[in-house]
Amino acid sequence: xxxxxxxxxxxxxxxxxxxxxxxxxxxxxxxxxxxxxxxxxxxxxxxxxxxxxxxxxxxxxxxxxxxxxxxxxxxxxxxxxxxxxxxxxxxxxxxxxxxxxxxxxxxxxxxxxxxxxxxxxxxxxxxxxxxxxxxxxxxxxxxxxxxxxxxxxxxxxxxxxxxxxxxxxxxxxxxxxxxxxxxxxxxxxxx
Amino acid sequence: xxxxxxxxxxxxxxxxxxxxxxxxxxxxxxxxxxxxxxxxxxxxxxxxxxxxxxxxxxxxxxxxxxxxxxxxxxxxxxxxxxxxxxxxxxxxxxxxxxxxxxxxxxxxxxxxxxxxxxxxxxxxxxxxxxxxxxxxxxxxxxxxxxxxxxxxxxxxxxxxxxxxxxxxxxxxxxxxxxxxxxxxxxxxxxxxxxxxxxxxxxxxxxxxxxxxxxxxxxxxxxxxxxxxxxxxxxxxxxxxxxxxxxxxxxxxxxxxxxxxxxxxxxxxxxxxxxxxxxxxxxxxxxxxxxxxxxxxxxxxxxxxxxxxxxxxxxxxxxxxxxxxxxxxxxxxxxxxxxxxxxxxxxxxxxxxxxxxxxxxxxxxxxxxxxxxxxxxxxxxxxxxxxxxxxxxxxxxxxxxxxxxxxxxxxxxxxxxxxxxxxxxxxxxxxxxxxxxxxxxxxxxxxxxxxxxxxxxxxxxxxxxxxxxxxxxxxxxxxxxxxxxxxxxxxxxxxxxxxxxxxxxxxxxxxxxxxxxxxxxxxxxxxxxxxxxxxxxxxxxxxxxxxxxxxxxxxx
Numbered sequence: 128x129x130x131x132x133x134x135x136x137x138x139x140x141x142x143x144x145x146x147x148x149x150x151x152x153x154x155x156x157x158x159x160x161x162x163x164x165x166x167x168x169x170x171x172x173x174x175x176x177x178x179x180x181x182x183x184x185x186x187x188x189x190x191x192x193x194x195x196x197x198x199x200x201x202x203x204x205x206x207x208x209x210x211x212x213x214x215x216x217x218x219x220x221x222x223x224x225x226x227x228x229x230x231x232x233x234x235x236x237x238x239x240x241x242x243x244x245x246x247x248x249x250x251x252x253x254x255x256x257x258x259x260x261x262x263x264x265x266x267x268x269x270x271x272x273x274x275x276x277x278x279x280x281x282x283x284x285x286x287x288x289x290x291x292x293x294x295x296x297x298x299x300x301x302x303x304x305x306x307x308x309x310x311x312x313x314x315x316x317x318x
Numbered sequence: 319x320x321x322x323x324x325x326x327x328x329x330x331x332x333x334x335x336x337x338x339x340x341x342x343x344x345x346x347x348x349x350x351x352x353x354x355x356x357x358x359x360x361x362x363x364x365x366x367x368x369x370x371x372x373x374x375x376x377x378x379x380x381x382x383x384x385x386x387x388x389x390x391x392x393x394x395x396x397x398x399x400x401x402x403x404x405x406x407x408x409x410x411x412x413x414x415x416x417x418x419x420x421x422x423x424x425x426x427x428x429x430x431x432x433x434x435x436x437x438x439x440x441x442x443x444x445x446x447x448x449x450x451x452x453x454x455x456x457x458x459x460x461x462x463x464x465x466x467x468x469x470x471x472x473x474x475x476x477x478x479x480x481x482x483x484x485x486x487x488x489x490x491x492x493x494x495x496x497x498x499x500x501x502x503x504x505x506x507x508x509x510x511x512x513x514x515x516x517x518x519x520x521x522x523x524x525x526x527x528x529x530x531x532x533x534x535x536x537x538x539x540x541x542x543x544x545x546x547x548x549x550x551x552x553x554x555x556x557x558x559x560x561x562x563x564x565x566x567x568x569x570x571x572x573x574x575x576x577x578x579x580x581x582x583x584x585x586x587x588x589x590x591x592x593x594x595x596x597x598x599x600x601x602x603x604x605x606x607x608x609x610x611x612x613x614x615x616x617x618x619x620x621x622x623x624x625x626x627x628x629x630x631x632x633x634x635x636x637x638x639x640x641x642x643x644x645x646x647x648x649x650x651x652x653x654x655x656x657x658x659x660x661x662x663x664x665x666x667x668x669x670x671x672x673x674x675x676x677x678x679x680x681x682x683x684x685x686x687x688x689x690x691x692x693x694x695x696x697x698x699x700x701x702x703x704x705x706x707x708x709x710x711x712x713x714x715x716x717x718x719x720x721x722x723x724x725x726x727x728x729x730x731x732x733x734x735x736x737x738x739x740x741x742x743x744x745x746x747x748x749x750x751x752x753x754x755x756x757x758x759x760x761x762x763x764x765x766x767x768x769x770x771x772x773x774x775x776x777x778x779x780x781x782x783x784x785x786x787x788x789x790x791x792x793x794x795x796x797x798x799x800x801x802x803x804x805x806x807x808x809x810x811x812x813x814x815x816x817x818x819x820x821x822x823x824x825x826x827x828x829x830x831x832x833x834x835x836x837x838x839x840x841x842x843x844x845x846x847x848x849x850x851x852x853x854x855x856x857x858x859x860x861x862x863x864x865x866x867x868x869x870x871x872x873x
Contacts, residue, residue: 130415132425135484163557171648173524173556197557199520200424200448200482206491215491221484223424224520224559248450248464248487248500252457252647253524270457277457281648 133226137219140212141188141231148186148236155189157181159203161222161245161255162196169272171281172254174201174245179271185236185262192229195222202245205259209235240264328861335854342847348837355835359828368470368810371395371682371796379797385413387602390614390626393790395797396683398608399498406481406606407615409440422499427482428605434514438600443509444516445605446482449523449576449588450500451475453640457647464488464496468669469676469775471812474640477586479504479529479574481606482520499608502674503631503701504574504590506607508617511569511597518561519554524649526553526578527588529562532741533572533722534592536564553578569594570722571697571743581662585636589701591629591743594722595619610673611684616695624747625692630684631674632738632767632783634667634702637776667703670772670782677775678809680785681798687788688750690760696746700738706772708736710748710787712763714755719745735768750789760789762799775815780805 129136144151159176166175174197183189193203203220210216218232234241241259244251254272258264270277374396381391384404392398401420405413409430410423418425424446431442452466453473464487465473480500489495509515519529530548537546540563545552554560576588591610595603595617604615613620613627620627639662642655669676673684688694696715700706716732717725721743725731732755736744749756766773766784775781786799794800804824813819822831 130425130484132411163555171650173649198559199522199557217491219485223426223482223484246486246488247448247522248452248496249454249524250522252455252463253649277647278459279455279457279647281646281651283651 132223134220134222134228136221136228136230138208138213138215138217139230140218140233141190143212144233145186145209145212145235148233150186151188151233152184152186153188155181155183155187156192157189158192158194160194160196161201161203164196166254166272169254172272174250174253174255175272176203176243176255176257179257179274180260181257182260182263183234185238186234187261188231188233189259190229190231191220192227193220193222194227195225198224200224200247201250201255202247204244204246205232206242206244207239208232208241234259234261236262238262238265240266240268242268328857332854332857335850338850339847339854342843342850344839344844344847348839350837355837357829357832358835359823359832364807364811366470366811366813367807368812370678370806370810371798373796375399385417387615390612390616392612392614393687393793393797394612394683394685395681397797398611398614398683400614402499402606402608403604403614406604406608407602409443409605422483422485422497424482424484431514435512435597437598439510439602441510441512442514442516443605444518445507446518446520447479447504447529448482448520449527450478450480450487450496451523451643452478452496452500452502452587453644455644455647461494462644463494464500465494466496466501466674467679468502468635468671468674469679469781469815470810471815472669472676472775474635474637474669475586475643476502476635476640477523477576477583477588478502479519479576479588479590481505481608501609502587502671503610503633504588506590506610506613506629506631506697507574507592508595508603508605508607508613509564509566509592510595510601510603510617511566513565515564515566516561517564517574518559520559521554521556524556525653526555527576527583528553528560528578529574530577531562531564531572531574531592533570533743534564534574534594535566535568536562548577550578550580566594568722569596570719570724571699571745572722573699573701573741573743575701579657581665582639582656582660584701585634585639585662585665585703587633587635589633591631591697591699591701593629593697609683612687620695623693624695626686626688627695628686628697630672630696630698630708632698632700632702632706632708633671633674634704635669635671636665636703637668639665665703667771668776670702670767670775672783672785677773677781677784678806680783685786685788686748686765687790687793687797689790690750690752690757692750694748694750696748697743698736698738698746699743700740703740704769705737705739706783707768708738708765709734709768710763710765712758712761713748713750713765713787715746715748717744718747719743748787760791762789762792762801763787778815778817779821780809781815 165177166172195201205218208216243257245255267275378397387404387407389400405421410427429444430440434441453462453475456463528548540546576583596619598618601618603617610629610631616627752759773782
C-alpha cells in the first residue's frame with residue numbers, strides 16, 4: 128500500500144506470478160482516464176472512464192496509468208482477483224483530485240471478465256463502470272455504458288405523434304373490416 | 319299476450335336480480351355477530367427483532383488520548399470513532415499514518431496550517447467536503463446501495479455533505495451498507511474565531527450543489543473575486559470543486575447548507591451545523607463531529623465552563639421526495655421528477671431525526687448521558703421543515719445564545735420547552751443539579767420535539783426524534799437504558815415501523831391489544847351471489863343468441 132496527499136494504491140503487484148501462470152504472456156500499458164467529460168457521450172450518465180472495456184491475454188502484466196480529469200476524488204478498482212495475491216480480491220487506485228497514478232498487476236490464466244469501477248457513492252451507478260476481459264472473458268457484466276443493459280432499467284416516456292396515432296386507428300379499422308367483412312358475407316346464409 | 323310483454327318481463331327479472339346482487343355483494347368489512355373474532359398474534363415470532371446494541375467498538379467508549387488529543391469518555395452504545403476525532407483535532411496532515419488509516423479520512427480532508435497569532439493552535443484550516451447519496455438506486459439489481467437505516471427497516475434516500483474520505487463508500491467489499499463516515503446528518507464543523515478557514519466543496523454527486531454559510535461571518539466574494547455565498551446561480555457542478563473562504567470575527571452556533579434547488583436539497587439532508595468557538599490559546603477544536611452528538615474534545619472555553627458538550631441536529635424527511643432518487647438512475651429523470659413533477663409545496667414530513675436517527679436508534683448514539691451535578695452545553699439547530707418545540711422531561715435548561723449571538727442577561731430564559739423556527743439555533747445550559755428546578759433527580763428522562771408528530775415515524779409512535787437524557791446509573795454496560803427490554807422487542811423491529819405489529823401486544827396484554835381477527839363470510843349469501851351473477855351473464859348471452867337467430871331467420 129502506498130499513500131500520499133494525492134492518492135493511494137492498494138494491492139499493486141508487478142512481480143508475483145499467479146499460481147497458474149508459468150510466465151508473463153504479454154506486458155500491456157493501459158492509460159485509463161476518469162471523469163465527468165467521458166460520460167458526455169453516454170445518454171443519462173454523469174461519470175465514466177474513457178473506455179469501457181480492455182482485453183488482455185491470460186497471464187498478462189498490465190501497467191496501469193490512471194488519470195483523473197475531474198477536480199474530485201475518483202477510483203479505479205478491479206474486483207475478483209485471486210485473494211492470495213490481492214487481499215479481498217481487489218486492486219485499488221485512488222486519486223484525491225486531478226492527477227495521475229501508476230500501478231501494475233498480473234492477471235491469472237482463467238478466461239474471466241473482471242469488474243472495474245469507481246466505488247464512490249453513485250459513481251459506478253451513474254456510469255463509471257468498465258470491464259477487463261482476460262482471454263476473451265466470460266461474458267459481459269451488466270450496465271456497462273455502451274456495452275450492456277442494466278438489470279434494473281429506467282422508464283422513459285413513449286414518443287407519440289398524430290401520425291402514429293392515425294396509423295394505429297387505420298390498422299384497427301382495417302383489421303375490423305377484414306374480420307367483419309366475412310361476417311357481412313354470412314348475411315347471405317339462409318337456414 | 320306473454321310474447322307482447324316478453325321484453326318487459328325480461329327487464330324486470332334483470333332488475334330484480336341486479337338488486338339481489340347489490341344486497342349480497344361481499345364487502346371487505348362486515349358486522350360481527352354476538353362473538354367478535356379472536357385475537358391474532360402476529361408478533362409470535364421475533365425473527366426481526368434486532369439487537370438493541372451490537373457492541374461493535376467497545377474500546378471506543380473509554381476516555382483516551384490519541385496523538386496527544388484528550389478524548390472524553392462516551393458510554394453510548396455507538397460511540398464516535400476516537401481516531402477520527404483525533405484526526406479532526408490535529409488535522410489529517412499532523413497524525414501518523416496508522417491514525418489516519420483508522421480515521422478513514424483522506425489525507426487532504428482537514429489540513430492544518432500556520433499559527434497566525436502564535437497562540438499554540440493552527441489558524442489556517444482547509445476542510446474538504448464531498449456530497450454523498452445514501453440509500454441510492456442501483457441498476458444492478460433490486461436493492462439500494464450505500465444503505466443507511468434511520469430506524470429499523472427504514473431507508474429513505476438522503477443526501478449529505480461528508481468529510482472527504484479514502485477508500486470504499488461501503489462498510490467492506492461485500493457489503494452494501496454505507497461506510498460509517500457516510501451518514502446523516504452532515505458533519506458538524508468546528509473552527510476557532512479568527513481562523514482563516516477554506517471550505518472546499520468537491521461535488522462528487524450527480525447534481526449541482528453549493529455551500530451557503532448561514533450566519534457565519536463571510537465576505538460576499540472570495541479574495542479572488544469569486545462567489546462566496548453559495549447561491550443558486552453559483553452552483554458547483556458534478557466533478558467540479560469550489561472553495562469558500564471565511565475568517566469569522568464572531569463566535570457562535572451557525573449553519574451551512576446547499577442553496578441550489580434549496581427546498582428540495584435542504585430537505586434531502588444537505589445541511590449541517592458550523593460552530594465558531596471563541597479564540598483562546600492552545601485551542602485545538604474538533605473540526606468535525608461526525609453524526610453530531612457528544613463533542614468528545616471540546617474547545618478550551620467550553621472545557622473551562624462545562625463538563626460536557628453536545629450538538630443536537632433536528633432534521634426531517636419527506637418520504638415522497640426521498641423516494642425520487644430510488645425510482646430512476648438517469649440524472650435527467652431524477653432532476654425532472656424532483657424539480658418539476660414533484661411540487662414541493664405539497665411536501666410533508668414523515669420521518670423526524672435527531673442526529674441522523676429516529677427512535678429507537680437515537681438510543682444508540684443520540685442520548686445525552688450525564689452524571690448528577692454536571693453542567694452541560696447544548697447546541698440545538700432546527701434543520702427541519704417545521705418548527706420544533708424541544709422539551710426535556712425532569713429538567714429546565716437556560717438559553718445562553720440565540721442564532722449564535724449571546725443572550726443578554728434578561729433573555730437568558732429558563733424553560734422546559736424551547737421553540738425553534740426552521741434554521742434557528744439555541745445554545746442551552748443544562749444543569750443536572752437535583753434541586754427541583756434544574757433537575758428532578760437521576761433517571762431516564764425523555765427529551766423530544768413536543769410538536770405531536772415529531773415523536774412519530776411516519777405516524778408510528780414511539781419514533782421520531784425521541785431520545786433520553788440518561789443518567790449513567792440507569793444505563794447498562796452497553797450504554798443502553800435499563801428496564802426497557804419489553805419495549806425494545808417491539809421497536810427494534812422493522813415490522814413495527816412497517817406498521818405490521820400493534821403496540822402493547824406483548825406479555826399479559828397480548829390478548830387484548832393484538833390484532834382483531836377476521837370475520838368469516840356468510841357462505842349462504844356468497845353462494846347465492848355467485849349463482850345469480852352466473853344466471854345474469856348466461857341470460858344475457860341467451861337473449862343475444864335468440865335475438866340474432868331471429869334476425870337471421872327473418873331474412
